[in-house]
Amino acid sequence: MEPKSDTRRFFKSLHAFGERKQAATVDMARNVAGLLALSQQEELMDLPNHSPLSTSEDEGDSDGERKSQKLLEAVSSLGGKSRWKLAERSEATLGVSEFNVTSDGSGEKLVLSDLLESSTALSSLAAVRKQLLRVKSKTLAIPLDKKEADQILREAAFSKTAQVLSKWDPVVLKNRQAEQLFFPMEKELPAVAPVEHAFTGWKTRTPLEQEVFNLLHKNKQPVTDPLLTPVEKASLKAMSLEEVKIHRAELQKTRALQSYYEARARREKKIKSKKYHKFMKKGKAKKAFKEFEQLCKDDPSAALQELGKMEEARVLERMSLKHQGSGKWAKSKAIMARYDLETRQAMQEQLAKKRELTQKLQVVSESEEEEEKCTEEGIISASDGMNDLQMNAAGVNPWMLRSCNSSAGRGELKTDPEQLPQQVAGGFSVGEEDERPVAEELVLKERSFQERVEPNSAKPMGGQEAEVSSDCQEEVSESRVLLQKLHKENDQSEQQNVSSVGTVLQIQREELAQEESLVPQRLERTHVLEEQGELGKEGRCQKKGHPRPMLKGEWKKRNPHSVLDVSRREKKDQMIDLQKLLTTRSPVKSLAVPTVVELKDEVETDHKQIIKEAFAGDDVIREFLKEKRETVEANKPKDLDLTLPGWGEWVGMGLKPSAKKRRRFLIKAPESSPRKDKNLPNVILNEKHNILAAAHQVHAIPHPFTHHQQFERTIQNPIGYTWNTQRAFQKLTVPKVGTKLGHIIKPLKAENVGYRSSSRSDLSVLQSSRKRLSKKQQKQLKASSAD
């Protein structure tokens, strides 16, 4: 039995092999010839084994034929690896197992009807047979691999669970976004309603209550609306809001009219023009006359009365004229009064009486009082230029004398400032103007001087007048001398400057350009001033400012270019002119001038101040610009030069690495952002990073934000109680999570959230319903089933 079964197995495998790899057989055809012999040998060896099996062969030759065919096929398909498979029965043998039915042997499909044929004999099985026949033969798809099936199940389970869990999403999101979470989470307690609401349907029941209500009713006190008694209501109704408004508006109007009228009357009363009053009187008389005529026509009796009144007025007028010097008695006395003392006295008495009578009882005008007080208190009122002028004229300008001396030698002045006379005060403002290191055009200066002198000299000052004017003349002449000297000095110094060409020149040029534009302006301004004839000294000195010494030669040289230059410059960088900045015009209004009576020690300092003011002020701008330039340069990122001299070329004294090489090895500094003070000429801003303060700042942007500006927005609003009201502070600083002491915090329940409790999702349910699978999964399923 064994060898036979072996060969069978072999054939079987061959057969299977042949079925699977028919393509391979073609390739293997050439091996067949060699192998054929071998197979025949095997056949031969099999023969003796066949004899006991002959019983089975009697079924027919067809079986034998099939066998031989198989063998041929097997042999022809020999080749490649032969795989051994588990033994499968292919045909009906004696050892038919009850577990396995294979249709392999026949090469046909097993059909149910074939199996049922045997049951025909048994009538008892007819019913079953019918049933079985009714069953449609439907081929079931091969079940999927376990692995794949599991995967699909898993995916489906995930989607199902995700769907189930997704109902929590809004809750979770809400909790995440909530400003505050308070545990244990409970439903809001119904708000406590006010007592009044609770007792809407309330009625009196107790005897006490009834009594109380009786009392209330009796006194007509409101029961339902205790806010207003009937009396109060009546009073409210007495005048409606509209009426009150109208009434008020009327009152307001009358008041306004009254005030207008009063104001007008006051204004008219203040008019001093006699002519105006004459006209007014005449007009009034005319009007009265007209009215009277009208009255005569209309109502004669009233006119008569009016006439009487007029008569009375005339009489009164006459009476009042009694004391004037125009009477007969008075005239006669006037002649005598020259010689007679008594008559003179009588005359004077009468005049006094007249004055007394005619004197109007009026309030003393405010302005006069004010002035008096002012003089008393020592405040010189702002409006009167008189005082200023007096001061100017009276005070001989001591500084002028001094400055004259000083022009001879400045050092001297600085060394002994005590020599200076102590009274600088009087013409301080004048002196201040002159003492500056003036180098502006002489013409300009002189003009201003003349201006100043003229009003002074023109002023009638009594006996002092002559002196003053002479003083002034002196001043002027002295100042001229001084100015000329100064001018010369300046010229010299400037020339020196020009000869010593240096870095300074550049600065000067810049400034010159600025100044050149300014000079004509100044001239114009002074012209305007002259025309206006203004006397304000401060304003003038202000306008002149501190002109920088101007080099004549340079001025001429630069003149043709200057206009162009300036305009170009202005276009290039619209810097605000420093000079303009510092010399601002100011309204010309004098204040209460402080009296300058100085203490001894202050005098010294004051002199020092004056000298400083005179000589120091000028270079301030240049120094500042220089400083600014230096700081800008210092803060600029520097280029890195990596050239190694002597590398690939000669090196030594006076030899420099070639330009090409330098260019090649120069690492340029990155372009820095423009400075904040780029367009602010009078400012130097420090652009260094404040490291100490930066330590307190945030330097990482938290998660949802992508840009620092976004995050800054959220932290800009202060939350401290210094900036907020108490309530706002509490609300802004409320903790994110709050808990109630001693309470259990239970997990969130679906019922609490507002969902019905659903049964736990079973996977078994899942398998039954494919509908819920996603499209992708369904596709997968289809594909797998098709295989």
Add this chain to the structure above:
Amino acid sequence: METAPKPGRGVPPKKDNPQAKKKKPRRYWEEEATPVAAPAGPPRKKARAREPRPPRSKGVRGAPKSRFGRKPQAPKNASDRKKPRRTLSGAQDPFPGPAPAPAEVARKFCRIDKSKKLPRSKPKTRTKLETAEAQEEEASVRAARAELLLAEEPGFLEGEDGEDTAKILQTDIVEAVDIASAAKHFDLNLRQFGPYRLNYSRTGRHLALGGRRGHVAALDWVTKKLMCEINVMEAVRDIQSVFPLLAVDGRGSADPNWNRWLYIYDNQGIELHCIRRCDRVTRLEFLPFHFLLATASETGFLTYLDVSVGKIVTALNARAGRLSVMAQNPYNAVVHLGHSNGTVSLWSPAMKEPLAKILCHRGAVRAVAVDSTGTYMATSGLDHQLKIFDLRGTFQPLSARTLPQGAGHLAFSQRGLLVAGMGDVVNIWAGPGKASPPSLEQPYLTHRLSGHVHGLQFCPFEDVLGVGHSGGMTSMLVPGSAEPNFDGLENNPYRSRKQRQEWEVKALLEKVPAELICLDPRALAEVDVVTLEQQKKERIERLGYDPDAKAAFQPKAKQKGRSSTASLVKRKKKVMDQEHRDKVRQSLEGQQQQRQKQKTAKPTGARPSALDRFVR
């Protein structure tokens, strides 16, 4: 905070039937018989009586935004349009809805700077931004509503029509005002001990006086109660009251070899400390929120002393010679120093160099003052000019005027009045409003003193100007100078001893670190971009790539030989400069459009001829 959406929110609460209630309790006045009828049926299921909610108008709930400035909205729904519930008394809320808050006032408290446009933000970020803005709005509305509590109004002085207020004398004012205010005008005749410096405490209650010739006094100036009075037998340069407890003065004798140190006294006049590291002090300033005492010295050093721990924070060399002009900016605690070269420099203890240098005058600067909002700085120089500068970034002069004899001392009041002391006269200028600079056209008040002005300060929370001069001290009445409402928790003039102690502790706890002083005090609410970028750079170096950068373009693999190296490179190149190319294209388009415009704008004259090229 409720977390779950409520199912039946839209449904108005039903009013329960009174009959549906449980069994009524029996009252003493009721007969026995009546209750028999009542418990007829079984108790109903719906036994729990829900109390009706208080009426709430819909306008409150639905629109939390832009609540202010609007009248209470009319309810929209028909159900809401019903009359509000009448109470038993029949009284109605006459002002339904939240209290209105004026929009302008609320805007004042909005502190988020919305001038810059934000880059596009993701939805999550957007919600965060929205909540921040909503919070700001709510806080500002609340603050605006709280303005109602500032009941006091500032004083004022008005002349009759056409009358100049500068001509009104102190005597007139004193006559016009009430007795209590009139008592605040007084003169102290102290001719013996030279010109006086003075300083009011922050509450405006106490006054410290320091005479040049050694006279130091502290007094409760309102009650005129003298707290202490001593003569230190040395020249006193400046005096400053640090707490109400302490008086500080820099003093030094006339003898230059003598020590000139900083001394600290308590309110009894007992010398507590002598700080020798601060020598030759000329001016003192106290920065109250930082607990720093800034001293300017003759040697040119600006020294910051932390008075809470007694340590010197920094000593900065101004490199500009003698420092004798100093002022502090109350807004950002920056110290302003005036120099002899006409500049004013701004200092912070965190920086060795000045934060800014401003060229103000041609001559030396004589006095500097900064107003309480930190917006304006007034300077006066040797060139007799008085200028007002804008400190909000531009540092340009807003107005200037020349004074006949320049101002030696300047001071700002809480409400922005400017006082200048010139010789023995003080001039006060006022602006049109609170937030505007004083207009220098017309003085508001003038006053002449018996001596030369040596120290000026407006008293906080009182319409009083204290002037120290060579003849003593004068307390002037200046209507409208001070803030009428004080913060009871911060500067309470009427505080008790306990309150003061409490305040001290709180103030010390809230001490601001000295290094936070900078020009913009709101810089703390900004991200430190420099460090941020630095860190980012380091991270990129460490990782070797930029994790935040957009991933580089990776061409897809293609078949049939189209994925050769050359074609890959080609495809990469196509995408590489896409952004840049887009930009260039846009700019080119813009240029073309401009050119076209120019072309169209050009007047089409006669036909161009070839000879036109010679036309010059």
